[in-house]
Amino acid sequence: MTNSMAEIENNDVLFIIGSNTKENHPIVALKMIKAKRKGAKIIIADPRRVPMVRFADIWLQHKPGTDVALLNGMMHVIVKEGLIKKDFISSMTEGFDDEFRKNIDEYTPEAVSKITGVPAELIVKAARLYAGSDKAGIYYTMGITQHAHGTENVFSVANLALLTGNLGKESAGVNPLRGQNNVQGATDMGCISNSYPGYQRVTIPAIREKFEALWKVKLSDKEGLTATEMLPAAEKGVIKALYIMGENPIISDPDVAHTTKALKALDFLVVQDIFMTETAELADVVLPASSFAEKVGTFTNTERRVQRVRRAVNSPGSAMKDSLIIMELSKRMGYEMSYHHTVEIFREIGQAWPAMAGMSYARLEDGGLQWPCPTNDHPGTQFLFKGGFPRGKGRFSLVKYKQSVELTDKDYPFILTTGRQLFQYHTGSMTRRVKPINAVSPEAYVEINPEDAKRLAIVDGKQVKVSSRRGSIIAKARVSKWPNAGVIFIPFHFKEAAANVLTSSTSLDPLSKIPSFKVSAVRIEKA
Amino acid sequence: MANLTINGKQIIVPDGVTILDAARRNDIYIPTLCDDPRLEPHGGCRLCLIQVKGMPRPVTACTTPVTEGMEIETTNEQIERQRRTIVELLLSDHPNDCMICDKAGDCTLQELAYFYDIRSNRFVGERRQYTKKDQNPFIERDMEKCILCGKCVRVCDEIQGLGAIDVAGRGFTAKVSPAFEKDLNCEFCGQCVSICPTGALMGKQSVGKGRQKDVKEVETVCTYCGCGCNVTLHVSRNEVVRVTSRPDTINEGWLCVKGRFGYSFINIPARLTTPLIKKDGKFVPASWDEALDLIAEKLGAIKEKHGPDAIGGLSSARCTNEENYLFQKFIRAGIGTNNVDHCARY
Numbered sequence: 001m002t003n004s005m006a007e008i009e010n011n012d013v014l015f016i017i018g019s020n021t022k023e024n025h026p027i028v029a030l031k032m033i034k035a036k037r038k039g040a041k042i043i044i045a046d047p048r049r050v051p052m053v054r055f056a057d058i059w060l061q062h063k064p065g066t067d068v069a070l071l072n073g074m075m076h077v078i079v080k081e082g083l084i085k086k087d088f089i090s091s092m093t094e095g096f097d098d099e100f101r102k103n104i105d106e107y108t109p110e111a112v113s114k115i116t117g118v119p120a121e122l123i124v125k126a127a128r129l130y131a132g133s134d135k136a137g138i139y140y141t142m143g144i145t146q147h148a149h150g151t152e153n154v155f156s157v158a159n160l161a162l163l164t165g166n167l168g169k170e171s172a173g174v175n176p177l178r179g180q181n182n183v184q185g186a187t188d189m190g191c192i193s194n195s196y197p198g199y200q201r202v203t204i205p206a207i208r209e210k211f212e213a214l215w216k217v218k219l220s221d222k223e224g225l226t227a228t229e230m231l232p233a234a235e236k237g238v239i240k241a242l243y244i245m246g247e248n249p250i251i252s253d254p255d256v257a258h259t260t261k262a263l264k265a266l267d268f269l270v271v272q273d274i275f276m277t278e279t280a281e282l283a284d285v286v287l288p289a290s291s292f293a294e295k296v297g298t299f300t301n302t303e304r305r306v307q308r309v310r311r312a313v314n315s316p317g318s319a320m321k322d323s324l325i326i327m328e329l330s331k332r333m334g335y336e337m338s339y340h341h342t343v344e345i346f347r348e349i350g351q352a353w354p355a356m357a358g359m360s361y362a363r364l365e366d367g368g369l370q371w372p373c374p375t376n377d378h379p380g381t382q383f384l385f386k387g388g389f390p391r392g393k394g395r396f397s398l399v400k401y402k403q404s405v406e407l408t409d410k411d412y413p414f415i416l417t418t419g420r421q422l423f424q425y426h427t428g429s430m431t432r433r434v435k436p437i438n439a440v441s442p443e444a445y446v447e448i449n450p451e452d453a454k455r456l457a458i459v460d461g462k463q464v465k466v467s468s469r470r471g472s473i474i475a476k477a478r479v480s481k482w483p484n485a486g487v488i489f490i491p492f493h494f495k496e497a498a499a500n501v502l503t504s505s506t507s508l509d510p511l512s513k514i515p516s517f518k519v520s521a522v523r524i525e526k527a
Numbered sequence: 528m529a530n531l532t533i534n535g536k537q538i539i540v541p542d543g544v545t546i547l548d549a550a551r552r553n554d555i556y557i558p559t560l561c562d563d564p565r566l567e568p569h570g571g572c573r574l575c576l577i578q579v580k581g582m583p584r585p586v587t588a589c590t591t592p593v594t595e596g597m598e599i600e601t602t603n604e605q606i607e608r609q610r611r612t613i614v615e616l617l618l619s620d621h622p623n624d625c626m627i628c629d630k631a632g633d634c635t636l637q638e639l640a641y642f643y644d645i646r647s648n649r650f651v652g653e654r655r656q657y658t659k660k661d662q663n664p665f666i667e668r669d670m671e672k673c674i675l676c677g678k679c680v681r682v683c684d685e686i687q688g689l690g691a692i693d694v695a696g697r698g699f700t701a702k703v704s705p706a707f708e709k710d711l712n713c714e715f716c717g718q719c720v721s722i723c724p725t726g727a728l729m730g731k732q733s734v735g736k737g738r739q740k741d742v743k744e745v746e747t748v749c750t751y752c753g754c755g756c757n758v759t760l761h762v763s764r765n766e767v768v769r770v771t772s773r774p775d776t777i778n779e780g781w782l783c784v785k786g787r788f789g790y791s792f793i794n795i796p797a798r799l800t801t802p803l804i805k806k807d808g809k810f811v812p813a814s815w816d817e818a819l820d821l822i823a824e825k826l827g828a829i830k831e832k833h834g835p836d837a838i839g840g841l842s843s844a845r846c847t848n849e850e851n852y853l854f855q856k857f858i859r860a861g862i863g864t865n866n867v868d869h870c871a872r873y
Contacts, residue, residue: 349848
């Protein structure tokens, strides 16, 4: 998030696109409801009637995968009606040129309405409302990113904010909501194939030399493979061994059959986890690790806030702290990493990444600190881009609407979109083992519009078979007005009817390599 | 800013705050059962009645804004007598089973009974009798212990935006209830449980697992989504028995169903407790030395034969920054490849 969670309640306008906030970020949603009670207006763009729609002033129910058209359409109105922030654009941005304008010019509300299915007047209304505010926040999640053109979706969102100057100030910004407790931190810490900690590229020699000095070893100058590339590489025999710590790709990754085949093709698989997950079952060695309640350290949340994690209980049996396991293994492989306490690792992180250099466990004691926090007396950064952007000027990106890679046809006429629901969490390795949670949310379901259900003689609560070009699953139908006709939704938490049996591992965003979980072509029939 | 006096003490507070707020800012105690600073003022329980010079009758501190020059008295014999009577009336229709109540030691009503030394009750009479029938798996509702302060109703409406419950009935038969007196079927966030001043609302999983005096509280961060809610783990005998959150946190003390009630996975027998090595398709328990030596040997051989880029590592968004840092350092510096990633895309 460029802003902080506490700033949400002071938004005048909230534009929530591709985020089922009330179910997936429940506490952020409470802050949105607080803003609403204080008089803010809420625009929601979502193909499903998500629970936050109840609080929305405008709901744009666009077809999955048409976000770029929708956003360009809003920008068309904003430019045409002279609602752009000229001062901000001229002083803070670049790329708002004739070519950009010409592109936007094509996306008239009427044309966009045809692509998205959203009435033209609603697009105009939403555009005016958003552009009319100088305290407007955009909130998005995987509904924007999990597409074969996810990066372009994000560029579009940024364009909209730049056009109206809603960036770089309090209660106005672009706010991706991170979906996992420390997904922000894992990325910050360099668990991404192209960067060391702090987004410092592995391919830049000066940076590599810095880390070679810090870690006292020669480092590879080649970018690594992303998670979505490692599995195909395993299938081809390029990757021979995988070490998986606290992940369950069998359930979370696209195309379960492909994931299984790839992991089985490995010469050697190590899984370090707290449960015998579906992925661990395929491992050659399984290592028992510690849960969040059993360790000391820090998590970084969606607003870049680094917070202390403290030990409450001891791990069961001979389960070990993940950090100790890694140190022990590294030592055995001839690279000694020796720390007496996690605080020593935290200090080294500060040496590796200036944005966390000013943090210490003592300073984090009381509520944590938001990066960047470069010095010991720095208060942390409540919102990003005050007075400028890291690259200098904010760049407009010319984005054209592209159809999703996977299109519906005669055989697979429905668009499947997957996601989470309120009660379960991710692959269910934790929540499905919590009895009361599993009591209220015991099984997968297929959300289908009443119109479609009637046409296909599908009855609420009865089993249906959903098939894609990858495979098929059977689950109960939930006849619901949440999705529009032609769209179905399946939560991906349930191994018995894993939604990812249906999704594609090959339609990836070319830049970010994210799978297009939000658009798969499927067929649905009575089971 | 407004100048006023409370109990003869000169204080200055911002305009528009309530008398209760002004008192709290200056560490002056006014008892209340229905107020929470995170909710709209309510004025239901009448415990915060105070006297303001020039006003004919006592007023509720929680709903009365301060004005310049106000002279306030928060305690005197008459006020305390009124408060004692209110608590006595509440207790006259209460099970008074503190000895077996999970809330004992953490109960505002119990504290007030202690404070006003209420041993006998002048108002003995009919008590409400309700059967506990709610089948929901999260929240125990004992309406006989409810004092109708309305906090649960208000938090559900004002904060959670849900309105799953309301006060049904009138007078003696009034009770907090879901629509048509059905079982609770809501988002189960448990904000109502967290805000209840008595034992009327409790987390079902916590019942019988130890009362407040027996738990150790540990402040940490939730393990689920990216909101980063601050949670307090209540630990008894190496088991997390309850999860709460403090109001002075980024999440203002509010949690969701997973954060508040999704903790029992920590302690269950299904946890992995020993390293396992697969032999002939079956997992066999192994020592740490055996398991780690085997991994080091296998990875070492693959690196030797196929180079470091034949090895990959997937790290975890569940794990800490320190662990993630170590993991990528191990893959990059220990193994020698940049094939390291995690589940940010899923």
